[in-house]
Amino acid sequence: MSIDWITVAAQIANFLVLIWLLKRFLYRPILDGIDAREAEIKARMQEAAEAEAVAKTTEASYRAQIEAMHAAQSDVSERLRQEAEAERDTLLAEAHARMDQERKSWQAHLTEEGQKYSIKLHRAGAGALLSLTRKALMDLADDTLEGRMAHHLIAQIKPMISDIERASGPATEAVFTSHAALPEAAQTALGAEFQAAFPNVTLAFLTDPDQAPGLVLRMGGAQVAWTVDSYLDGLDAVMQDHLSTGADLKAHPNEA
Numbered sequence: 576m577s578i579d580w581i582t583v584a585a586q587i588a589n590f591l592v593l594i595w596l597l598k599r600f601l602y603r604p605i606l607d608g609i610d611a612r613e614a615e616i617k618a619r620m621q622e623a624a625e626a627e628a629v630a631k632t633t634e635a636s637y638r639a640q641i642e643a644m645h646a647a648q649s650d651v652s653e654r655l656r657q658e659a660e661a662e663r664d665t666l667l668a669e670a671h672a673r674m675d676q677e678r679k680s681w682q683a684h685l686t687e688e689g690q691k692y693s694i695k696l697h698r699a700g701a702g703a704l705l706s707l708t709r710k711a712l713m714d715l716a717d718d719t720l721e722g723r724m725a726h727h728l729i730a731q732i733k734p735m736i737s738d739i740e741r742a743s744g745p746a747t748e749a750v751f752t753s754h755a756a757l758p759e760a761a762q763t764a765l766g767a768e769f770q771a772a773f774p775n776v777t778l779a780f781l782t783d784p785d786q787a788p789g790l791v792l793r794m795g796g797a798q799v800a801w802t803v804d805s806y807l808d809g810l811d812a813v814m815q816d817h818l819s820t821g822a823d824l825k826a827h828p829n830e831a
Contacts (some may be wrong), residue, residue, distance in 0.1 A: 621670045746795025754788045
């Protein structure tokens with residue numbers, strides 16, 4: 576069998592033409608499409624990588640912001656807690672101070688009420704004591720008591736001479752009034768002492784059953800009483816003065 580080299584050459588030429596045609600019109604578009612797809616995929620992967628980097632950056636920024644927010648929230652919470660504790664301490668201190676002030680005021684009120692009640696009781700007791708003393712002295716009073724008061728009065732006149740002269744004015748008469756008649760000796764002694772002090776004044780002795788036991792001197796505009804009532808009034812004044820000042824009642828030798 577002989578080989579037809581013309582046919583072989585034609586087939587080879589046809590095959591090469593076919594290869595060229597396939598490469599020119601089939602493989603090249605496919606390869607260009609594959610290359611374009613690969614380039615597109617690479618571009619998208621690059622975009623995805625860039626987007627991932629941006630996302631990570633944004634996430635880091637958000638995380639930083641959240642942490643800062645949490646820190647700020649913690650600071651605010653701590654500050655609010657401290658302010659609330661300070662406000663609570665202030666309110667408690669004010670409440671304690673108010674309660675302490677109210678307690679002191681109440682104690683002062685109780686002390687004051689107790690003092691008032693004690694003074695009221697003392698005054699009631701003092702009044703009863705004075706009433707009983709007055710009644711007892713009135714029941715026991717007689718000429719002997721008034722005679723002793725007259726002798727006691729002799730020593731009391733001298734320091735009062737200038738005061739009696741100023742109060743009596745140009746008086747020429749004086750009267751000693753007693754509850755009962757004075758003994759003769761008491762009248763004589765008292766008259767002598769009075770005449771020595773007031774030589775130009777006429778002296779008379781009178782009795783007044785309604786008068787409290789004791790002596791009352793009346794001369795012009797002057798009137799001096801040495802009676803049971805005057806002594807008890809003086810004692811009552813001393814007791815009231817002591818009670819009003821809250822002082823203890825004490826006996827003084829000069830307050831008799």
